[in-house]
Amino acid sequence: MKKIGFLSFGHWADHPAYSTKTASDTLLQSIDLAVAAEEMGIDGAYFRVHHFARQLASPxxxxxxxxxxxxxxxxxxxxxxxxxxxxxxxxxxxxxxxLISGGRLQLGISRGSPEQVMEGWRYFGYEPAAGESDVDMGRRKGLEFFEQLKGEGFAEPNPNPMFPNPPGLLRLEPFAPGLRDRIWWGSASDATAIWAGKVGMNLQSSTLKFDESGKPFHIQQAEQIRLFKQAWKEAGHPRAPRVSVSRSIFALVNDQDRYYFGHEADRTDKIGNIEADKRAIFGRSYAAAPDQLIEELSRDEAIQEADTILLTIPNTLGVDYNVHVLSSILEHVAPGLGWR
Incomplete structure (x- = not known):
């Protein structure tokens, strides 16, 4: 059994083929899709965060x-x-x-990926501390956020406040019990996966990873997950960790599917650079008839190691088509893999 969610990049553009021509379209359709996904039995609605782009940003x-x-x-x-x-x-x-959701947030955080502008965080007013890189800054701020979710007091109260204070140091409000257990670190390397396991964050691993061994993507990713789980175990955290992997999976069950994604059928892993000195491996897409998908996905070692699968969706094609994409996986593929 695995949890199955969708992952939307939240694109929009004034393009004739797009159902999301504006930011408003994307935001409102994201809400509608999450409602429809819940009704059909999908377990999670996840969204990418990119700044300075016509994509979802402030989540x-x-x-x-x-x-x-x-x-x-x-x-x-x-x-x-x-x-x-x-x-x-x-x-x-x-x-x-x-609190609005009743304790259902699952927040993936990380240093982030290469962005649309150079050092975009500087425009937001942030600078690395002396001796820090932007990578160090992102990890430090991630830990500070993670620490605040303990709900412990740290701020000295005003002796003459507008409203009465509880005794002791003050914490941030509103406090959401249990949210700290639902923070995930997005990792593109073995080292950061091990780090996440040590500090006690869950692991998100996407369709991209630094190429650290030359092995196929799914094998490198499975090895990364095993290293994370070992680090978690050695750290002695009291709860079981969660691990998600992202995949582009399309069951070709009608002519529309074949028109949109039939060309993905022969895709393989790709090698490229996401930064000047960072060689990365990009996982293949899966697009085939359901029986073939079941056979191919059963050989994906990283999926076997994960408890959660995030299906990347073509959000620009609209709510109805994405409902079809997700329902096709639930109906024709998930049962054959033991996910349901």
Missing amino acids: FPLLAAIGARTRKIEIGTGVIDMRYENPLYMAEDAGAAD
């Missing part, structure tokens, strides 16, 4: 809106770039959104 208004319209589905991100964040203000936003 908490969207997550709160979905939380108010749904009752069961997990609501998350994959991932929030911590280089752009104020950890304390983010803890307040996250606490409010989690």
Whole structure:
């Protein structure tokens, strides 16, 4: 049994083929899709976060809106770039959104991916500390956010406040119990997966990873997950960790599917650079008839290691088509793999 969620990049553009021509279209359709996904039995609605792009950016208004319209589905991100964040203000936003949803937030955070502008976090008013890189800054701010979710007091109260204070040091409010156990670190390397296991964050691993061995993507990713689980075990955390992997999977069950994604059928892993000195491996897409998908996915070692699968969706094709994409996986593929 695995949890199955969708992951939306939240694109929009004034393009004749797009159902999401504006930011408003994307936001409102994201809410509608999450509602429909919950009704069909999908376990999670996750959204990418990219700044300076015609894609979803500030996640908490969207997550709160979905939380108010749904009752069961997990609501998350994959991932929030911590280089752009104020950890304390983010803890307040996250606490409010989690309480609105009744404790269903699953927040993926990380250093983030290469962005649309050079050092975009500087425009948000953030600079690495002396001796830090932007990578160090993102990890430091991630830990500060994670620490705030303990709900411990740290701020000296005003002796003459507008409203009475509880005794002792003050914490951030609103506090969301249990949210700290639902924070995930988005990792592209073995080292950061091990780090996440040590500090006690869950692991998100996407369709991209630094190429550290030359092996096929799914094998490298499976090895990364095993290293994470070992680090978690050695750290002695009291709960079991969660691991998600992202995949582009399309069951070709009608002519429309074959028109949109039939060309993906022969895709293989790709090698490229996401930064000047970082060689990365990009996992293949899966697009085939259901029986063939079941056979191919059963050989994916990383999927076997994960408890959660995030299906990347073509959000620009509209709510109805994405409902079809997700329902096709649930109906024709998931049972054959033992996911349901």
